[in-house]
Amino acid sequence: MSLKISIVGGGYVGLVTGTCFAELGHEVTIIEIDPEKVRAINDGKPPIFENGLGDLLKKNAGKRLRARTDYDSVASADIVFISVGTPPKPDGSANLSYIESASTSIGKVLKNNRSYCVITVKSTVPPGTTEKIVWPAVIQASGKTENEIGFAMNPEFLREGRAVEDFLHPDRIVIGCSDPRAGNRVADVYQNIQAPIIHTGLTAAEMIKYASNSFLATKISFSNEIGNLCKVLGIDVYEVMKGVGLDARIGPLFLNAGAGFGGSCFPKDVSALVSLAKENGEDPVLLESVLTVNEHQPHRMISIVEKRVGVIKGKRIAILGLAFKDNTDDIRDSRAIPVIQELVEKGACVTAYDPLAIPNMQKIFPAIEYCSTAAGALTGADACLVMTEWPEFSKIDKEFGLMAHKIVIEGRRILTWKGGEGICW
Template sequence: MKITIVGGGYVGLVSGACFAKTGHDVTIVDVDSSKVGMINSKKPPIYEKGLEEILNETAGKNLCASTGYDSVADSDVSMICVGTPQGEDGSANLAYIKQAASSIGKELKKSLGYRVVAVKSTVPPGTTENFVRPEVLRASGKSVDDIGFAMNPEFLREGIAVFDFMNPDRIVVGSDTEKAGEIIEKLYSCINGDVIHTKTTAAEMIKYTSNAFLATKISFSNEIGNICKALGVDVYEVMKGVGMDHRISPYFLNAGAGFGGSCFPKDVSAIASIAEGMGLDPVLLKSVLKINDAQPLRIVEILENRAGSLKNKKITVLGLAFKDNTDDIRDSRSTPVIGALLSRGAHVSAYDPMASGSMKKIYPEIEYCNSPSDALRDSDGCLVMTEWPEFSELDKEFSLMKSQIVIEGRRILSVEDREGICW
């Protein structure tokens, strides 16, 4: 099948590359010409395990990138994968969705035959039906007999997104007609996964609910972790026992510095905003966000209790990405921690295998080092914020510190005499 992916960001690029790997003819549309050039040159603009290998295999063959929408008219499916950033009021900003729908509709004026427009971006329930569909039909001058609409949410974990795409827990297909749903399902014919057919609004809500529930598990674990620390109980022992209950499962029960990334914070905020807009009070969801906002600052409080005033002290931050195996710093727990350290007059040295360049755009004034040793040398304290595997191997490097105060936001270290945020 011929597919146009609108949006060459994280979701669009990974999805487009994986669709090409399974044999489809894919065009990725993005306004960023430098990103388009990189994709066409087989160079991924983001780091994702396995992505470069797929681009080497498909780019220039059945995968290309463009700044124009010309491919839409001949595509069986046009898939919207643009961002839905969080607005000031916590709601999802749909400006890029509207722009994509309008541009797709204009190109579909030229199309012959039945076409499907699918949304893969995370959007509030009702967006596909009440926002995308009327905009595409208006811009194209066509009817629902000519264009079908679908919602096909993604469930990709950064760092292993290619694996997740190829080995999905489920494939959710929300559609306004059976015909449109069958075409979207056909896209995944080479991938093993249970297909769930729903209405578009249900598919949109499945995505929000999944992220909100996982975020809730994390904040719940952190709340329990804070209590366990006060009681002198090992929260990891507690959660190991809890997670063995098949009704709960062991996943997302690791207490620590909280969740970040491009999905959980904005999606929980968006669904809470939707609820409030309908006159409901989403107490649990607001608590999930409140706990998550406060959690990383606890590590700074623990550091102050151990080291005293942080003014003019050198504090090392190991890990800047919101999780390992990515260079993504969106809503990284390191960001508020660095801000808190600087506000207390500390001098911050930082190390991350991939994310230093990204964090430098936010905090250009701190010292970025090329190794953990360089970052730790003569430091008065160390905060470990990301679970990079290489950090688990650190040992003698901590002896380079002036004062060996080591506090973890993720349970990754094997060195003795370290303290955890929740243990």
């Protein structure tokens, strides 16, 4: 079964989702307001870096996948996915203005859609958003009845750097819906994917996404707190967490102690859940602690450097890794940002290398020195901080001999070279 799909938002989630749906045989139109992104997508050139995405986009662009700046495709769509941003407000709550705007725009065009259509939220939104914001906005703008339009919530669980794999081989597919008819339409889109499908109510599906990300973030902060104690006691935290992770009740994933979590999801989603809890009279002590541990963790690396080199002012400090994780150029909430910021404020001469993320980090720190190789960043350095687990860093060895002083602190355990120390080990 091939369905006509419109996806509002050509960002990271929308582009990966649309490209993978096209690969599954559906007819996909991505609605994106940025004309440069639209041109790139139609030319088969992804405007973001993601493993495997380029090949799939090139294969499907101009065939089963197209991008446009208007909403006209909604008029003939079987299903519309809303995949716009929900950035945090200053208080940590989710900004839903893009969701509301997209819903109204969809509704206006749906006036001309004579068939049953399901509006599906894929953006991460607080529980109640689909029912209280999307649903009323679409109905009001379209002038249609609830029998003519279905509503669903279908959260994404895509890891940057591995998103295509995660989409095509997911752990589960969660579908929250207003009625069985809407839920079945969303399930039809995934008919060629082998994964358990969980049908829930709209608000439960919205909460599943927040709860999942917040739990994973909690595992990371817990591991970091244990790691900080292990550091003081002279214990290898990776040996400890390996033993802990073999417990079937816990599992081995997200137990790697280090500099903390970043990216577009974990910090934003935990903050939004904290804000939601407070709005409803709850005191989210655990979740607030998760954020506090994560905020403080990268600064511990600076403290270690100061103990090793003394006053930082005037010292040459190399940063290896700028992206928040490997296999991406995304620097959103990268733990390298607060580290570089503190080093600059303390007068250090910062050199940096990352395989992909340099152009993005230059927008934040244009004045530091960027190098085309790890060796370039390490040459003459008084200390080195490893901030991203790029596999190529595991091969660095003789390059450390280019440093003025071989002081190497790992925020991620990736080096095979034995001369450094870790933030938690």
